[in-house]
Amino acid sequence: LNKLAVKAGLKYFGTASDVVSVKALDATYASILSDRKEFGQLTAANGQKWFAVEPEQNVFNYTYGEELTRYARRNKQLLRCHNLVWHSQLAPWVETTNTTAWTKESLTKAMVNHVTHEARHWRGQCYAWDVVNEALNDDGTFRDSIFLRVIGEEYIAIAFKAAHAADPHAKLYYNDYNLESPSPKVTAVTEKIIKPLLKARVPIHGIGMQAHLVWNRAPTLDNMIAAIDSYAVHGLEVAITELDVRIDLPESDVKMQIQKEVFANATGACVQRKACVGLTVWDFWDPVSWVPGVFEGQGAATLYYANFTKHPAYDGIMGAL
Numbered sequence: 001l002n003k004l005a006v007k008a009g010l011k012y013f014g015t016a017s018d019v020v021s022v023k024a025l026d027a028t029y030a031s032i033l034s035d036r037k038e039f040g041q042l043t044a045a046n047g048q049k050w051f052a053v054e055p056e057q058n059v060f061n062y063t064y065g066e067e068l069t070r071y072a073r074r075n076k077q078l079l080r081c082h083n084l085v086w087h088s089q090l091a092p093w094v095e096t097t098n099t100t101a102w103t104k105e106s107l108t109k110a111m112v113n114h115v116t117h118e119a120r121h122w123r124g125q126c127y128a129w130d131v132v133n134e135a136l137n138d139d140g141t142f143r144d145s146i147f148l149r150v151i152g153e154e155y156i157a158i159a160f161k162a163a164h165a166a167d168p169h170a171k172l173y174y175n176d177y178n179l180e181s182p183s184p185k186v187t188a189v190t191e192k193i194i195k196p197l198l199k200a201r202v203p204i205h206g207i208g209m210q211a212h213l214v215w216n217r218a219p220t221l222d223n224m225i226a227a228i229d230s231y232a233v234h235g236l237e238v239a240i241t242e243l244d245v246r247i248d249l250p251e252s253d254v255k256m257q258i259q260k261e262v263f264a265n266a267t268g269a270c271v272q273r274k275a276c277v278g279l280t281v282w283d284f285w286d287p288v289s290w291v292p293g294v295f296e297g298q299g300a301a302t303l304y305y306a307n308f309t310k311h312p313a314y315d316g317i318m319g320a321l
């Protein structure tokens with residue numbers, strides 16, 4: 001897929017992976033994961049998150065993240081680095097410390113310290129950083145989090161500035177779900193993130209559309225293109241960063257055909273827009289997908305079945321590249 005994607009003008013076609021499980025899991029999986037013709041870019045599904053990198057305040061541990069980033073380096077695959085500031089999978093000390101213990105000043109300092117250490121550690125290795133992940137609600141308001149509550153909206157600008165200072169050549173992204181089709185949330189990306197940051201000359205270079213899609217209520221091709229254009233018009237690049245398309249189990253041919261169309265549309269939207277630099281699937285093998293564990297009754301969201309035969313969606317992507 002990566003080979004075709006590059007021919008089609010994209011920078012990469014990639015996948016997320018949780019390398020810890022890979023090693024224990026399956027040789028076939030590993031051979032696909034390491035094949036640059038298939039996946040030219042990798043994202044650590046968990047290893048670069050706050051809980052893994054700074055489990056205790058000012059105690060940094062890069063071993064989990066390094067498993068994947070070392071793997072990508074060895075196989076000459078680009079890295080998207082994920083992520084620096086997010087309300088979820090945080091280290092307990094950030095949240096469970098009696099929150100009244102945090103002042104705006106002390107939490108700002110702790111956040112900047114986290115961003116600085118982590119981005120500096122991987123400095124020069126990441127094509128892009130997801131600097132802030134999921135800061136908006138679906139209605140376009142800012143999502144409640146320890147950062148919003150204690151620091152206020154400006155935590156976003158502060159995080160981007162710190163990331164830029166620590167890793168000046170990486171593309172800095174805002175990444176979120178439900179950004180694939182015009183909506184109040186998509187409008188808020190422009191009004192509450194892009195415009196204020198650009199106006200304040202804070203470095204932001206890209207918008208990540210996670211694209212955790214659902215087979216029977218996915219955006220159309222035109223909607224996805226409209227969403228991409230809404231970010232690109234401000235001069236930003238765009239990436240589809242966590243693509244999967246879950247179906248209601250059990251599988252059927254009809255559902256898999258519809259899934260194929262959804263994967264093809266996402267790919268086609270990216271190919272058709274110059275601003276869109278690449279796509280990343282959120283893992284490519286059903287047995288390691290996060291979907292069944294989180295969305296009850298849903299699954300088969302990736303490109304390969306358990307026995308490594310390909311979903312029809314694989315051909316759908318090829319056709320769109």
Ligand code: XIL
Nearest residue numbers: 018045046082089133210212242290
């Ligand atoms: C998921 C991982 O895939 C799971 O292994 C983990 O248990 C939870 O997080 N949005 C994101 C990703 O930005 O980091 C999430 O990854 C999926 C939703």
